[in-house]
Amino acid sequence: MTAPVNISSKEQFNNLLTSSTFVVADFHAEWCGPCHAIAPVYEQLSAQLSRPNRITFTKIDVDRQQDIAKAYGITAMPTFMVFERGRPTNTIRGADPTKLNQAIRKLAAEAGKSEPAGDAEGESAGGAWIGAAAPKGYSDITDQFEAKGLELLNRDGDFGVARTLLESSKPSALGNGKGKDAGEGAAAVDWVESDTDEQLMLFIPFMSTLKVHSLQITSLPPPGDDDDDEIPMRPKTLQLYTNRSHVLGFDEAEDIPPVQTVTIQPGDWDAKTGTAKIDLRFVKFQTVFSLNIFIVDGDGDGEKTRVDRIRIFGESGAKREMGKLEKIGDEPGE
Structure with a gap:
């Protein structure tokens, strides 16, 4: 209802x-x-x-x-x-x-x-690709990110950048005509893989004050044996931090309690789109100026984690004056 x-x-x-x-x-x-x-x-x-x-x-x-x-x-x-x-x-x-x-x-x-024909393939009314149905009563607000402030730690330079994860296009692994079979090189890649280990840290500052209801994360590793450590893994454990003024370092994140920890089970991934829906404790995400998404580990024994897209759902509010982010929640002792 x-x-x-x-x-x-x-x-x-x-x-x-x-x-x-x-x-x-x-x-x-x-x-x-x-x-x-x-x-x-x-x-x-x-x-x-x-x-x-x-x-x-x-x-x-x-x-x-x-x-x-x-x-x-x-x-x-x-x-x-x-x-x-x-x-x-x-x-x-x-x-x-x-x-x-x-x-x-x-x-x-x-x-x-x-x-629109695109709906059956996971395209929202606004033209942006989404991997699963949007939650009732809420919109895809991914486009509220502030591009200049995006940061992604521990990414492999042979793959995409932070903005790649928030692109509105359908992932090439699902056959969008871009990237797949387009030849070698970074220009042909529209996903992200971690570098030295399976961890990734994504920092997303927003242009508006958001109420974040849920996330969708899409991961489309190539097929292979489960024990093949050369094949990147899907994310398993995520820790979420709100309203920080900067990207959190991995050591820094260990000393700060996350707003929410999420464990993605194997059965949570949609077989067709490779997308998992993540419901948030909505009361904890009512006034969000920035979001750190910490991918702690992957589901398997591999050495790297792969992420193709991240979508954010909720409500957007008043535009913020860009500049230094408010440091809500950064009090000493946290």
Whole structure:
């Protein structure tokens, strides 16, 4: 059951307009009696018809989000607006359950007819490849990373860089026409492998304040014998650290308690896409400015770990002023 997304900023709403093909907005006010009367109808439609990255239902309090209401010329409550690929296509004014039902169910039918072929292959509505279905009610927010601050420790220089892991394209190992059979050299490689041992440390600073709900990690080692130590392993143990001002060194990470430790079991990997879904303790990831992802070890006896893609799901908030990252959680003694 998916509840409407309560919009807390213009940036959050704009992000949903970009990441979801269709967005329905309920412009309401706390003092509006008709708004409260029709709310159960709207919430039921959301529960029945929401689809990750395809149809997203939102609620916008016009008193708290006056800039959004002004931008779309909202003068009466409730007003419902339907957006397709970021552009308004329909407006329903007033608390008329019949009109609202008809408009939203027509939208759902249109969404079904216009389902992009890429969805079956793991492509989100925004065009970015994802290895598994997005969690209900949340968007792919991977593109919120600040490219200049990305760092990746212990990577093998013959393979990709930090940004490779956050690319929106389908991994070449799944046959995207890039990299695979494209010849030798770093330009033909779109994945990352560790260097001296199986550990990797990825530092991701963000342009916005995020609420991070879950991660997807894709790893596509070539087939081979399990006891072949030349074949890279899939990640097994991950430690996650939030709101650090810099990439953590491996020794430094040993002295800091992680926000969450994750163990990926062999059965967690999807056989078709090589992707594992990682659910986070959402309450611990409500205000995230940066993320250190520490891959502690791999699943096997190999000497290296391979990662093809990492996707981040949740909600984005207000844009931050870039510069020195806030050092929340860096108090002495941690």
